Amino acid sequence: MAVRDSPAAETARWLSGRRLCLTGPSKGLSPRHDYQCGNGIVQAETICVVGVGYVGLIQAVGLASFGLKVKCVDLDACKIEMLKKGVPPIFEEGLDEALKETIARGLITFTTDIAAAADADLFFVAVGTPTSERTGNARLDYLDAAVSDIAAVAPQDAVIVVKSTVPIGTCAGLQARLDRDHPAKRLQIVSNPEFLREGTALKDFFNPERIVIGGAGESARERVRRSYAAFEERGVPMILTDTSTSETIKYAANAFLATKVTFINEISDLVETVGGDIDQVARGIGLDSRIGPQFLKAGPGYGGSCFPKDTLALATIGRRHGVQQQIVETVIRINDSRRFHILKRIESAVGDKLAGKRIAVLGLAFKANTDDVRDSPAVDLVHALLEEGADVRSFDPVARLAVDHRSYRQCDSIAAACEGASAVLVATEWAEFKSFDFAAVEALVARRYIFDMRRIVDVTADWVPRWDIERIGSPLMRASL
Numbered sequence: 001m002a003v004r005d006s007p008a009a010e011t012a013r014w015l016s017g018r019r020l021c022l023t024g025p026s027k028g029l030s031p032r033h034d035y036q037c038g039n040g041i042v043q044a045e046t047i048c049v050v051g052v053g054y055v056g057l058i059q060a061v062g063l064a065s066f067g068l069k070v071k072c073v074d075l076d077a078c079k080i081e082m083l084k085k086g087v088p089p090i091f092e093e094g095l096d097e098a099l100k101e102t103i104a105r106g107l108i109t110f111t112t113d114i115a116a117a118a119d120a121d122l123f124f125v126a127v128g129t130p131t132s133e134r135t136g137n138a139r140l141d142y143l144d145a146a147v148s149d150i151a152a153v154a155p156q157d158a159v160i161v162v163k164s165t166v167p168i169g170t171c172a173g174l175q176a177r178l179d180r181d182h183p184a185k186r187l188q189i190v191s192n193p194e195f196l197r198e199g200t201a202l203k204d205f206f207n208p209e210r211i212v213i214g215g216a217g218e219s220a221r222e223r224v225r226r227s228y229a230a231f232e233e234r235g236v237p238m239i240l241t242d243t244s245t246s247e248t249i250k251y252a253a254n255a256f257l258a259t260k261v262t263f264i265n266e267i268s269d270l271v272e273t274v275g276g277d278i279d280q281v282a283r284g285i286g287l288d289s290r291i292g293p294q295f296l297k298a299g300p301g302y303g304g305s306c307f308p309k310d311t312l313a314l315a316t317i318g319r320r321h322g323v324q325q326q327i328v329e330t331v332i333r334i335n336d337s338r339r340f341h342i343l344k345r346i347e348s349a350v351g352d353k354l355a356g357k358r359i360a361v362l363g364l365a366f367k368a369n370t371d372d373v374r375d376s377p378a379v380d381l382v383h384a385l386l387e388e389g390a391d392v393r394s395f396d397p398v399a400r401l402a403v404d405h406r407s408y409r410q411c412d413s414i415a416a417a418c419e420g421a422s423a424v425l426v427a428t429e430w431a432e433f434k435s436f437d438f439a440a441v442e443a444l445v446a447r448r449y450i451f452d453m454r455r456i457v458d459v460t461a462d463w464v465p466r467w468d469i470e471r472i473g474s475p476l477m478r479a480s481l
């Protein structure tokens with residue numbers, strides 16, 4: 001991506017010529033620096049982002065791109081060292097340029113020491129909230145530790161903004177703890193859930209469809225709102241609400257989208273049996289504006305670091321409160337069983353015995369354009385195949401998977417992964433799999449069989465009639481030559 005097209009440059013373009021409303025000191029605020037934004041001078045508070053993973057780093061770079069000064073804190077010393085050198089620890093389009101640009105402008109700094117951010121007024125917390133194996137709910141130990149660290153150094157009246165996805169009631173609980181442990185500091189908790197998608201994270205940051213800010217006190221909510229002034233100026237809807245509503249919005253959004261994906265996957269199973277084209281079915285229903293076209297792509301089932309974790313947490317929260325979330329529970333069950341059915345399908349395609357067979361897995365990331373393999377259907381598949389005794393060779397253009405198993409090898413090309421394979425599984429929808437000419441590996445494979453779990457292989461290509469091709473949502477197409 002050229003520098004002039006970088007997200008930071010894109011932002012600067014739409015900001016230019018605009019006058020932001022935040023040009024004077026507001027009552028009760030103590031701005032620490034001014035910055036030029038379009039034709040206006042914006043008085044901003046000093047911002048600290050705690051936890052610079054997929055969410056925190058995008059938030060930090062995004063806010064810095066607006067000219068805000070951002071201090072980033074993370075426990076991971078390796079990550080911080082990379083970031084200081086301008087090297088993003090994650091793969092995300094446009095991040096490399098935006099990071100280097102904001103560092104060069106002196107707008108963003110990185111440290112492992114929270115004390116270095118003691119002068120900040122707004123602390124955005126974006127630490128992980130992974131699933132607790134014991135309860136099924138989100139683990140809050142990272143968040144609890146981060147909030148304690150912040151509270152120890154934060155100045156009076158600082159606002160702690162929870163960007164992590166947290167169980168409903170978490171922010172209220174944190175507020176009660178701060179009021180009890182640090183009464184003199186008058187620290188305030190605000191919930192501000194994140195809706196970005198990996199793979200389009202910067203684009204999503206700069207083009208939010210809404211911003212949700214939940215807090216018990218209006219002044220704290222307003223201060224968070226000010227940090228998003230550039231978006232409000234552009235007409236992005238702001239939902240100012242209480243913390244429980246804000247936390248619920250995040251879980252409900254992810255659960256609804258996971259339900260949509262699961263719904264189309266079930267219809268896809270039906271289409272496989274009764275005949276038809278699942279992509280046309282999806283288009284046919286998605287053009288109804290009440291349904292909408294997104295999240296109707298049939299596939300191996302949803303994965304990633306959010307949908308599986310957040311649907312499970314929502315179901316757990318429902319049960320804990322005696323209000324069972326039956327739809328979400330069913331969605332989880334269907335999605336879990338989908339991975340098992342896919343394995344069975346591969347087994348029957350390669351002749352029931354996977355033991356000793358070489359299988360090529362194309363794609364490891366949970367979706368295209370990210371290096372994230374957390375809860376990836378492709379990774380589950382690799383493990384399941386290895387358990388069945390298969391010899392697995394994978395290829396992913398970006399993602400890496402360390403598996404300590406003598407029958408697993410990650411290759412550096414599609415061809416190397418396909419060598420000797422009895423089945424080629426397309427598990428992630430990377431563009432290079434879409435356009436790959438499988439004629440180039442015909443002489444290498446043991447059997448010309450592709451299972452396209454993402455429905456991306458071009459079934460009109462010249463080489464297609466020479467292969468057996470199975471796709472999610474379509475019956476097996478047998479080689480005609």
Ligand SMILES: NC(=O)c1ccc[n+]([C@@H]2O[C@H](COP(=O)([O-])OP(=O)(O)OC[C@H]3O[C@@H](n4cnc5c(N)ncnc54)[C@H](O)[C@@H]3O)[C@@H](O)[C@H]2O)c1
Pocket residue numbers: 050051052053054055056073074075076079126127128129142143145146149163164165166194195196197198305306
């Ligand atoms: N990944 C996404 O697409 C996404 C989108 C929306 C919301 N979320 C939510 O945002 C949160 C963060 O997700 P992520 O994917 O960015 O996680 P991540 O694992 O990529 O990053 C979390 C970071 O926090 C750091 N950390 C942990 N404890 C810390 C502490 N006490 N002090 C400082 N740093 C600490 C870790 O070292 C890590 O770098 C989660 O709650 C997640 O559910 C994620």
Ligand SMILES: O=c1ccn([C@@H]2O[C@H](COP(=O)(O)OP(=O)(O)O[C@H]3O[C@H](CO)[C@@H](O)[C@H](O)[C@H]3O)[C@@H](O)[C@H]2O)c(=O)[nH]1
Pocket residue numbers: 165194195196197198199254257261294295296297298299300301302303304305306307310366367
């Ligand atoms: O039509 C579709 C759309 C998605 N998926 C799958 O669903 C999962 C989630 O995809 P996506 O939502 O694009 O990725 P995430 O980056 O996990 O983003 C989701 O989770 C984030 C973390 O909470 C939220 O911020 C985002 O709004 C929400 O879209 C992936 O396995 C996709 O392959 C499909 O199978 N078919």
